[in-house]
Amino acid sequence: MKIVAVSQRVDVYPERQERRDALDQALCAWLLAAGYLPVPVPNLAKTPALHAWFSAVRPEAIVLSGGNDIGKCPDRDASEVFLLEQAQSLHLPLLGICRGMQMLAHWLGTELQPIDGHVRTRHQLYGEIEGEANSYHTIGVVGCPRDCRVLACSEDDRIEAVAHRSLPWEGWMWHPEREPIWAARDLERLRQLFGA
Numbered sequence: 001m002k003i004v005a006v007s008q009r010v011d012v013y014p015e016r017q018e019r020r021d022a023l024d025q026a027l028c029a030w031l032l033a034a035g036y037l038p039v040p041v042p043n044l045a046k047t048p049a050l051h052a053w054f055s056a057v058r059p060e061a062i063v064l065s066g067g068n069d070i071g072k073c074p075d076r077d078a079s080e081v082f083l084l085e086q087a088q089s090l091h092l093p094l095l096g097i098c099r100g101m102q103m104l105a106h107w108l109g110t111e112l113q114p115i116d117g118h119v120r121t122r123h124q125l126y127g128e129i130e131g132e133a134n135s136y137h138t139i140g141v142v143g144c145p146r147d148c149r150v151l152a153c154s155e156d157d158r159i160e161a162v163a164h165r166s167l168p169w170e171g172w173m174w175h176p177e178r179e180p181i182w183a184a185r186d187l188e189r190l191r192q193l194f195g196a
Contacts, residue, residue, distance in 0.1 A: 002194060004036045005059035007083060007100065009067030010043055010076045019075075027065055027097075030177035034190050036061065045078035054086060061093040061194045062086070064100025066175055069139060070112065081107060093168040093194045098137050101162065101171025108145035115140040115158060118173075123154035129161050131185055133174035140173070168193060 006028070008021040023040045031038040039057055044050040062083050068076055080103050087094040096104040102112055118135040125133050129152035140158050144150050151161035151170065160173045170193055176186035 001035065001037045002060040002196075003057060004031055004038050004061045004063055004194070005041050005054070005057065005083065006031070006038045006063045007041050007065050007076070007080050008043060009065065010073040022067075023065065024067075024177060026177040027063070030182055030187075031063070033182060034187050034194075035196070036194060038063070041079060041083065043073070043075040043079045045082045046075060050079060050082055054082075059092070062095075064094065064096040064103050066098035066100060066136070068099060070099065070102060070106055077103070087169070088167065091167065094170075095190065095193060096169075096171035097177075098173055098175055099139075101173055102137075102139055102141065104169065104171045105141040105145040105148075105162070108147065110145040111142040112139050113142055114138055117156065118154075118158065123156075123160065123174075125152040125154065125160055127152040127161070129185070129189070131183070133160065133172075134178055135173065136175060136178070137173055145171075 006023060008023045011020045011022050021043050028038045064080050070077060084107050106112055118137050121135050122132055123135050125131055145162055147165050148162040149165060150159055151163050154160050162171045
C-alpha cells in the first residue's frame with residue numbers, strides 16, 4: 001500500500017493555549033478505500049523536524065487537504081510549501097483538495113479571490129471532468145495556474161479542477177471525501193494520478 005502524506009488543518013484553542021493539527025477522518029477513509037495509506041503531516045515546517053519526518057516516512061504521494069484560509073495559519077502554509085517543493089523535486093504525485101488546490105495555484109503564482117455561491121452547495125462540472133460536485137469554499141482562483149490546464153469549471157465559469165502539464169499534480173475544489181457515497185469518478189481519477 002502506497003504511503004500518502006496528508007497535510008492537516010490547524011485548530012486553535014486559546015483557552016487551553018493549544019494549536020492542534022487535525023485531519024477529517026472521512027479523508028483518511030476515502031484514501032484507504034482508494035488503496036492508499038494516509039499519514040498525517042505535522043505542521044512543523046519552521047523546524048528541522050519536518051525534514052526528518054519526511055525522510056523517515058518517505059511518502060510516495062501527497063494530498064494537500066482542505067480547511068484554513070491561506071495566510072491565517074503560517075505554520076500550515078509553510079508546511080504545505082515544503083510539501084510542494086518536495087513533490088516537485090522528487091516528481092511525486094500530488095492532489096490538492098479545496099484549500100489544497102488554492103495553495104497549489106498560489107504557489108504557482110496565481111491570484112486568489114473571494115467568490116460567492118460556493119459554500120454548502122452543489123455544482124455541475126463541465127470539461128474533462130463532468131458530473132456533480134459539492135462546494136464548500138469562499139475563495140477561488142483568478143485564472144489557470146502557470147504550467148497547468150483546466151480540467152473542469154462550474155456553471156458560473158469558476159475553475160473547479162486543474163492538472164499540471166508536466167508534473168503528476170491535480171487540484172480539485174470539491175471535497176470527494178464529503179460525499180455520502182464516494183464518486184467512482186473521483187476514486188478512479190485518484191488511482192490514475194497516484195498509481196497502484
